[in-house]
Amino acid sequence: MxxxxxxxxxxxxxxxxxxxxxxxxxxxxxxxxxxxxxxAGLIGQESLFKSDYEDGxxxxxxxSAMPLPLIAATRVASHWIVTGLPVMILAPLMGLxxxxxxxxxxxxxxxxxxxxxxxxxxxxxxxALTVGLRQGSMLMPILVLPxxxxxxxxxxxxxxxxARGEDAAGALYLLAAMLVLGITLAPFAIAAAVRVSLES
Amino acid sequence: MDKYRWAWFHRFGSPPYVYRIAGLWAPWFAWVxxxxxxxxxxxxxxxxxxxxxxxxxxRIIYVHVPSAYLSMMCYGVVxxxxxxxxxxxMKIAHTVAVAAAPLGASFTFLALITxxxxxxxxxxxxxxxxxxxxxxxxxxxxxxxFIALSRAYEDSRSGDRAGAVLALVGVVNLPIIxxxxxxxxxxxxxxxxxxxxxxEIQTSMLVPLLLMIFGxxxxxxxxxxxxxxxxxxxxERHSAWAAEAVR
Numbered sequence: 001m002x003x004x005x006x007x008x009x010x011x012x013x014x015x016x017x018x019x020x021x022x023x024x025x026x027x028x029x030x031x032x033x034x035x036x037x038x039x040a041g042l043i044g045q046e047s048l049f050k051s052d053y054e055d056g057x058x059x060x061x062x063x064s065a066m067p068l069p070l071i072a073a074t075r076v077a078s079h080w081i082v083t084g085l086p087v088m089i090l091a092p093l094m095g096l097x098x099x100x101x102x103x104x105x106x107x108x109x110x111x112x113x114x115x116x117x118x119x120x121x122x123x124x125x126x127x128a129l130t131v132g133l134r135q136g137s138m139l140m141p142i143l144v145l146p147x148x149x150x151x152x153x154x155x156x157x158x159x160x161x162x163a164r165g166e167d168a169a170g171a172l173y174l175l176a177a178m179l180v181l182g183i184t185l186a187p188f189a190i191a192a193a194v195r196v197s198l199e200s
Numbered sequence: 201m202d203k204y205r206w207a208w209f210h211r212f213g214s215p216p217y218v219y220r221i222a223g224l225w226a227p228w229f230a231w232v233x234x235x236x237x238x239x240x241x242x243x244x245x246x247x248x249x250x251x252x253x254x255x256x257x258x259r260i261i262y263v264h265v266p267s268a269y270l271s272m273m274c275y276g277v278v279x280x281x282x283x284x285x286x287x288x289x290m291k292i293a294h295t296v297a298v299a300a301a302p303l304g305a306s307f308t309f310l311a312l313i314t315x316x317x318x319x320x321x322x323x324x325x326x327x328x329x330x331x332x333x334x335x336x337x338x339x340x341x342x343x344x345x346f347i348a349l350s351r352a353y354e355d356s357r358s359g360d361r362a363g364a365v366l367a368l369v370g371v372v373n374l375p376i377i378x379x380x381x382x383x384x385x386x387x388x389x390x391x392x393x394x395x396x397x398x399x400e401i402q403t404s405m406l407v408p409l410l411l412m413i414f415g416x417x418x419x420x421x422x423x424x425x426x427x428x429x430x431x432x433x434x435x436e437r438h439s440a441w442a443a444e445a446v447r
Contacts, residue, residue, distance in 0.1 A: 126366075
């Protein structure tokens with residue numbers, strides 16, 4: 001539950017740090033919710049393979065008859081259910097606190113759902129690359145955040161468009177396209193990264 | 201005959217051979233770079249007329265465009281070397297990738313700085329969140345991530361392979377990052393047409409610019425050759441040929 005807590009806390013800091021005017025909060029809400037969701041995804045992501053690496057389970061998984069990319073994909077899915085899903089459920093609540101229009105809530109939730117799944121896939125590649133390192137958690141942000149820029153742009157864009165009463169479909173389709181690309185390619189990158197880490 | 205067709209390629213797997221070749225080529229690259237950059241700077245700073253809109257301010261183009269071009273080409277070099285290293289398990293290719301990344305980061309930084317200095321008189325501000333500036337900044341972060349990851353491993357071979365996987369993930373992402381940022385905002389001018397009858401740049405400005413691009417490319421090649429030599433010496437410091445080479 002740490003990522004969800006982190007998500008709520010970070011979002012709360014923005015009205016405190018800027019000002020509680022509803023007009024200001026309404027304009028920055030999509031961006032703030034999205035940046036908080038992005039950072040929350042990063043929390044704890046580096047421990048995705050850590051315990052398996054330390055007790056040798058990861059080697060057994062690599063040696064098992066199941067294809068490693070498939071194992072990686074299921075691992076990412078389970079990770080998303082405990083980190084991304086709570087953030088997705090809390091997103092409308094934080095939207096309310098930020099004076100985000102209620103009729104646009106559906107687009108916000110959908111964009112967070114599609115986006116955090118893609119971010120989980122990206123983060124898993126970085127987690128697999130840094131699993132054997134002591135300073136892995138320091139490296140995670142610089143590895144993941146540059147790659148996460150497109151997700152942030154289109155996620156916040158979809159939420160902002162919906163808030164202005166415009167059609168958010170275009171940005172949501174692009175988010176979905178990135179998720180499809182991530183699902184098809186990332187498991188192989190994760191598998192390659194796990195193999196690299198185990199060889200060291 | 202057929203048996204030896206790939207012999208030239210296999211020789212590049214040998215560190216002492218690559219060390220020698222890089223040492224032979226580096227001075228030639230440096231000379232070509234120096235001469236064409238002197239010619240390009242003369243043509244750019246003295247021989248070509250001031251721009252009709254930007255006056256003399258446009259002359260920073262002779263540093264800005266070559267470094268921006270190299271910042272991207274260098275990522276191509278890093279990614280291609282990483283792919284070769286992963287596919288054929290070639291240690292030298294990883295050495296080239298690791299040696300090229302800081303150069304790419306430097307050219308990216310140079311492109312950002314010169315662009316910022318150019319933006320101040322022309323756009324009235326040092327920094328705008330424009331598409332190309334932003335994607336160049338993200339490119340810099342990608343380089344720094346690659347450098348940080350490949351240095352983080354104590355064993356250079358694991359660092360190489362981890363960095364290579366990251367570089368390939370980055371190369372898939374680069375076009376997506378670029379186009380997402382383009383759709384997000386754009387103030388930078390569109391691409392200028394350089395060639396053909398409807399070219400948008402005068403020949404007296406084009407020639408020095410091409411000379412500078414050519415010179416920068418060879419400067420990159422010379423620095424890369426020297427850096428590969430240094431990296432090889434460090435990695436092979438316990439071997440006999442390295443001791444021989446530094447004697």
